[in-house]
Amino acid sequence: MAHTLLIKNMVCARCKSTIRELLERHALEIDSIELGKVVVKQDIKDNYNAIKNELKQLGFELIEDESTMLIEQIKVVVIQCISENNVDDIFSKITKELGKNESAISKLFSKSEGITLEKYIINLKIEKVKEYIQLNQLNFSEIAYNLNYNNSSHLAKQFKTVTGMSMSEYRKLQDWDRKALDQIV
Known part of the structure; x- marks a missing residue:
């Protein structure tokens, strides 16, 4: 069985x-x-x-209860989308995968994790940006494009809000401050 x-x-x-x-x-x-x-x-x-x-x-x-299972499924979908640079409409992918509406998913996630789903997605994107910067293969505009930002200045503003430093400052660091994906909340 x-x-x-x-x-x-x-x-x-x-x-x-x-x-x-x-x-x-x-x-x-x-x-x-x-x-x-x-x-x-x-x-x-x-x-x-x-x-x-x-x-x-x-x-x-x-995972032994249904709400924890749903939260984990949400995280898996978000991580897969960002890892595959498939971030154009993460919310619709989540709702399609889980068969629940966006409002219910967002409320459950916020209640369980203490952070909005949107903020969680932004935090994961910023970790992906850090990875791209470390790999030093793409410029900031290309990174913004890969992560579906309208432009690199929008990404730069969000990066600074989350990390407290500019992407250029981060690139100059010797000690990369990256978080494991399962530790982001």
């Missing part, structure tokens, strides 16, 4: 690999794995607490 595990803080390919290794150590056969969700072919009730504890030690968490 297949069992679905919903996992919080699973935000990248390395996370998927780590969780795959953990579940295989427990002799579980994985049917599918994607960000935030793993389907195993066996029932895990005998290993449930051990898996839950090991996930927690690795910085993950099994």
